[in-house]
Amino acid sequence: MPSPTAPSTSPDAAALPRATVLGYPRIGRDRELKRALESHWAGRTSAADLAEAATALRAATVTRLRDLGLTEPSSVPLDFAHYDQVLDVTLALGAVPERFAGLVDPAASTPLGTDVEFALARGTAEQPPLEMTKWFDSNYHYLVPEIGPLTPLAYRGSSRVAHVREAAGLGVVGRPVLVGPVTYLLLAKASADAPAGFRPLDRLDEVVAAYALLLADLAAAGAAWVQLDEPALVSDLWEVPREEVTAATERAYAALTSAAVGEARPRILVAAPYGRLGCAIDPLLAAGVEAIALDLVRGELPAPTAPDGTTRDLSGVTLLAGVVDGHNVWRTDLDAAAATVAALAGVAGGPVGVTTSTSLLHVPHTVADELDDASGDAGRSDLGPATLPARVAGWLAFADEKIGEVLAVAAGPEAAAAAFETNRAALADRATAPGVVDPAVRARAAELSADSFSRGPYAQRRAAQEAALAGLPTLPTTTIGSFPQTPELRLARAALRRGELDAAAYADAMRAEVGRVIALQEELGLDVLVHGEPERNDMVQYFAELLDGFAVTRNGWVQSYGSRCTRPSILWGDVSRPEPMTLAWATYAASLTDKPVKGMLTGPVTILAWSFVRDDLPLGETANQVALALRDEVADLEAAGIGVVQVDEPALRELLPLRSADHEAYLDWSVGSFRLATSGVRPETQIHTHLCYSEFELILPAIDALDADVTSIEAARSRMELLPAAAGFERGIGPGVWDIHSPRVPSVEELVELLGLALDSVGERQLWVNPDCGLKTRGYAETRASLENLVEAARTVRSRVG
Numbered sequence: 001m002p003s004p005t006a007p008s009t010s011p012d013a014a015a016l017p018r019a020t021v022l023g024y025p026r027i028g029r030d031r032e033l034k035r036a037l038e039s040h041w042a043g044r045t046s047a048a049d050l051a052e053a054a055t056a057l058r059a060a061t062v063t064r065l066r067d068l069g070l071t072e073p074s075s076v077p078l079d080f081a082h083y084d085q086v087l088d089v090t091l092a093l094g095a096v097p098e099r100f101a102g103l104v105d106p107a108a109s110t111p112l113g114t115d116v117e118f119a120l121a122r123g124t125a126e127q128p129p130l131e132m133t134k135w136f137d138s139n140y141h142y143l144v145p146e147i148g149p150l151t152p153l154a155y156r157g158s159s160r161v162a163h164v165r166e167a168a169g170l171g172v173v174g175r176p177v178l179v180g181p182v183t184y185l186l187l188a189k190a191s192a193d194a195p196a197g198f199r200p201l202d203r204l205d206e207v208v209a210a211y212a213l214l215l216a217d218l219a220a221a222g223a224a225w226v227q228l229d230e231p232a233l234v235s236d237l238w239e240v241p242r243e244e245v246t247a248a249t250e251r252a253y254a255a256l257t258s259a260a261v262g263e264a265r266p267r268i269l270v271a272a273p274y275g276r277l278g279c280a281i282d283p284l285l286a287a288g289v290e291a292i293a294l295d296l297v298r299g300e301l302p303a304p305t306a307p308d309g310t311t312r313d314l315s316g317v318t319l320l321a322g323v324v325d326g327h328n329v330w331r332t333d334l335d336a337a338a339a340t341v342a343a344l345a346g347v348a349g350g351p352v353g354v355t356t357s358t359s360l361l362h363v364p365h366t367v368a369d370e371l372d373d374a375s376g377d378a379g380r381s382d383l384g385p386a387t388l389p390a391r392v393a394g395w396l397a398f399a400d401e402k403i404g405e406v407l408a409v410a411a412g413p414e415a416a417a418a419a420f421e422t423n424r425a426a427l428a429d430r431a432t433a434p435g436v437v438d439p440a441v442r443a444r445a446a447e448l449s450a451d452s453f454s455r456g457p458y459a460q461r462r463a464a465q466e467a468a469l470a471g472l473p474t475l476p477t478t479t480i481g482s483f484p485q486t487p488e489l490r491l492a493r494a495a496l497r498r499g500e501l502d503a504a505a506y507a508d509a510m511r512a513e514v515g516r517v518i519a520l521q522e523e524l525g526l527d528v529l530v531h532g533e534p535e536r537n538d539m540v541q542y543f544a545e546l547l548d549g550f551a552v553t554r555n556g557w558v559q560s561y562g563s564r565c566t567r568p569s570i571l572w573g574d575v576s577r578p579e580p581m582t583l584a585w586a587t588y589a590a591s592l593t594d595k596p597v598k599g600m601l602t603g604p605v606t607i608l609a610w611s612f613v614r615d616d617l618p619l620g621e622t623a624n625q626v627a628l629a630l631r632d633e634v635a636d637l638e639a640a641g642i643g644v645v646q647v648d649e650p651a652l653r654e655l656l657p658l659r660s661a662d663h664e665a666y667l668d669w670s671v672g673s674f675r676l677a678t679s680g681v682r683p684e685t686q687i688h689t690h691l692c693y694s695e696f697e698l699i700l701p702a703i704d705a706l707d708a709d710v711t712s713i714e715a716a717r718s719r720m721e722l723l724p725a726a727a728g729f730e731r732g733i734g735p736g737v738w739d740i741h742s743p744r745v746p747s748v749e750e751l752v753e754l755l756g757l758a759l760d761s762v763g764e765r766q767l768w769v770n771p772d773c774g775l776k777t778r779g780y781a782e783t784r785a786s787l788e789n790l791v792e793a794a795r796t797v798r799s800r801v802g
């Protein structure tokens, strides 16, 4: 029976709204969720305080979406998660890995609380957290479910049910959003104790049975529609063969739709963001889901015929046209979008709805927060002066503005004539603005030849580097670049931004920090030192602030994982480097020590991946522009005596296309741009690179093709699993031995064991000893203790290998 608090479902509640978005930023316009989570984790606030803050944020979001015009029933998505949407399904299914079993009463069927949620997300003193990895080709990270044959999989209640009731209390029939069962299981990894050959998808039927109970709960709370996100259907990068994914999709959704709409379940909207659904639409049609949202920014209209030659029958399904890009920030071309919607309606043979291509999770809340003039919201002086040029701001649409675009396209060019007119003017302005094309940058790119992309043979480089870095022991120790970003550093930067600290005093504070970081590394006995990156607010934003062609925001926060956010920069024009970007910091650090100091740069692919990139130039061309700017920086570092330069490419895997047919072209330009950035140096200059936060098996040949002299790569959490596959590498390799994602300090013994595992696959002359990633999110207590153990472990293993 529907609960007494459920809103009465109006007659048209059965119809899918004409305009909606697939999801909305969860962190809050003022990062309210970040602050609430971090103060709770720090023990400053209780679980009740956190719950109160989260409830207030959800209420503000529902109200905001309604006020922005999402007034039709089921048009407001309910996608709130404290930490991660995949983790929310893990909690709803009670799929807690055996290693956390002590936290959960297996006999109970009550909902799991935030104690379990945060233990899985952040680890405990005894257990590391669930692994975190990239969500499709975005800079959002989800927590990887660990499923074995015996992992509990039974419905325990979902927070979404309460969210539906809360929205109802505000007079809104919300549309709960959940990761769908097929995607959930394809994203899961087999638990460590699972027998060989076991795949999480083997447990589909139990998962679907749990979803059926969840859907019934949502219906009872008053949900007329539920959105199940199935981005896995647009990708072919699964170990499970495509036919099995197709069969699983049909089986799952046939089971879910077999319950009667109404009390047993809401109507089902399956969303397929991040790419082309293609013939993966067929099992959804066969199963009889009520609606499908298509990504028509990256994808395409459904073909009229299926691969078996039969005509696709779209008459029983409502289609939503995802024509507003949820993954980038440029204003939509409303005329083109309206034409696409009309084309989809033609294929569908009836009206279709309008939506975003993906959730708006990937874009900031509102452009209004970037403006100081009357067009911005009043009262945002707390954010400091505007950083985004007003002209560039005029070309952009963040989450709130995208809602306006969806509504305008749904209304059409006549009813929304003013919106269409403003849009045409903004697009025309962008196309002709100075800086969008810089003839000098284009001319330099046109002169590139094959030589611009390659260094001399490795054997020659190796000999030259051994001579230049003669003081290095075997198994040299180093770190990945950043040291802890202390509150003092961040407060100094905030004071600089607000004009309370002048540039000279800020630089003094940063230099003092570099001095402390160098002294600490010398004391610990590390071999190749870093300056610690204290001056960087972010490893991409820092460079974007110094390069022409980029703009940065003051409040454009986007969730990266849990409470961690970034402000992706906006790459709007041709890129060039007006002056050196890192030289002064590197040379200052080098002046404080006799040991080698690594110069530290972010690579072209990562700079692109973690920015909002222009859509009016092929990505490969933009990457080469960034690479040329970095090439000049590498040359300046080398000329100043910095003999080791690291160029980080943690996002190389992130941008890998979701369809294998597109890989070659991507790897060609991405690897090329790294080589362009790094190949201008002498043989004795040692180039390092670093990769993390992804599964790398698929791109190992491309990593090799980067031709870096030393590659540090995340490996601790997966216990060096990757290394046997990398056994053919001839150059230096530093598999991370300390998992820096949690405060846990690794013991000398476990580090020695990991180094032993590494030596099974990698020669001792190749092996470097380093953490998994930078230390910016860590505190000094665990940093010092862990690095002491790391140096000790390297000495132990070194003495064994001689």
Ligand SMILES: CN1c2c(nc(N)[nH]c2=O)NC[C@@H]1CNc1ccc(C(=O)N[C@@H](CCC(=O)N[C@@H](CCC(=O)N[C@@H](CCC(=O)O)C(=O)O)C(=O)O)C(=O)O)cc1
Pocket (backbone or CB within 6 Å): 139, 485, 487, 489, 490, 491, 493, 494, 536, 537, 538, 539, 540, 541, 560, 561, 563, 564, 565, 566, 567, 610, 650, 693, 776, 777
């Ligand atoms: C390594 N990773 C990165 C990714 N993407 C990036 N763009 N950068 C990365 O480093 N992707 C993959 C991985 C994992 N992802 C992340 C993402 C974000 C963080 C992180 O630590 N974020 C910080 C914010 C960093 C930042 O911009 N700092 C600024 C502003 C700090 C701030 O909020 N200041 C306050 C005032 C001061 C205070 O109270 O502390 C304010 O403005 O209100 C700076 O240092 O100046 C985060 O806190 O979320 C890590 C890994």
Ligand SMILES: N[C@@H](CCS)C(=O)O
Pocket (backbone or CB within 6 Å): 480, 481, 482, 483, 539, 600, 648, 650, 690, 692, 773, 774, 775, 776
């Ligand atoms: N040099 C960067 C790489 C992070 S992926 C750091 O150490 O933070």
Ligand SMILES: [Zn+2]
Pocket (backbone or CB within 6 Å): 480, 650, 690, 691, 692, 693, 772, 773, 774
């Ligand atoms: Zn890293």
